[in-house]
Amino acid sequence: xxxxxxxxxxxxxxxxxxxxxxxxxxxxxxxxxxxxxxxxxxxxxxxxxxxxxxxxxxxxxxxxxxxxxxxxxxxxxxxxxxxxxxxxxxxxxxxxxxxxxxxxxxxxxxxxxxxxxxxxxxxxxxxxxxxxxxxxxxxxxxxxxxxxxxxxxxxxxxxxxxxxxxxxxxxxxxxxxxxxxxxxxxxxxxxxxxxxxxxxxxxxxxxxxxxxxx
Ligand SMILES: [Zn+2]
Numbered sequence: 130x131x132x133x134x135x136x137x138x139x140x141x142x143x144x145x146x147x148x149x150x151x152x153x154x155x156x157x158x159x160x161x162x163x164x165x166x167x168x169x170x171x172x173x174x175x176x177x178x179x180x181x182x183x184x185x186x187x188x189x190x191x192x193x194x195x196x197x198x199x200x201x202x203x204x205x206x207x208x209x210x211x212x213x214x215x216x217x218x219x220x221x222x223x224x225x226x227x228x229x230x231x232x233x234x235x236x237x238x239x240x241x242x243x244x245x246x247x248x249x250x251x252x253x254x255x256x257x258x259x260x261x262x263x264x265x266x267x268x269x270x271x272x273x274x275x276x277x278x279x280x281x282x283x284x285x286x287x288x289x290x291x292x293x294x295x296x297x298x299x300x301x302x303x304x305x306x307x308x309x310x311x312x313x314x315x316x317x318x319x320x321x322x323x324x325x326x327x328x329x330x331x332x333x334x335x336x337x338x339x340x341x342x343x
Contacts, residue, residue, distance in 0.1 A: 171205025186224035195229030
């Protein structure tokens with residue numbers, strides 16, 4: 130059962146999708162991963178790594194592409210970040226696997242790219258801590274956005290997101306995923322464990338099917 134859709138903590142994490150870079154990727158048995166080139170690491174945005182990512186994306190252990198995205202406060206120059214993000218949008222679509230999106234003060238760019246590409250795959254807005262107005266703006270822009278909440282979140286934004294689009298994550302938190310889900314549950318006034326487990330199973334369905342059919 131997957132509860133944690135995004136973590137940088139080391140495997141084994143049987144309830145998590147572990148985020149890793151394509152360069153030097155060696156999967157641990159039974160672990161699910163998201164593979165991508167982070168906007169904070171522009172030096173990894175090379176043709177070689179995009180090619181590698183496109184090949185690794187077909188592995189059943191790879192449940193998602195990312196994290197990938199745009200960060201206005203940190204990382205490489207904006208044009209390079211956008212280029213790397215676009216490449217990973219295309220890899221996500223070609224592989225048929227969802228995209229874990231890093232969006233820091235770049236909501237307009239992310240929503241605009243979603244509209245332009247009209248991708249089939251879900252985009253998981255990871256570490257969502259923006260205001261409810263931003264959540265509503267993203268929901269209006271596309272029904273393909275999912276919202277992953279971690280240790281820091283805006284309770285009003287959590288309440289603004291439909292139940293079927295709520296995910297949870299540890300990212301780099303010292304709290305474990307069940308403690309984070311307990312906080313989210315408290316903010317909503319209902320236990321979200323089952324909701325998050327069901328949503329995670331749906332959003333990563335392609336990878337699960339691929340792993341089952343092996
Ligand atoms: Zn992260």
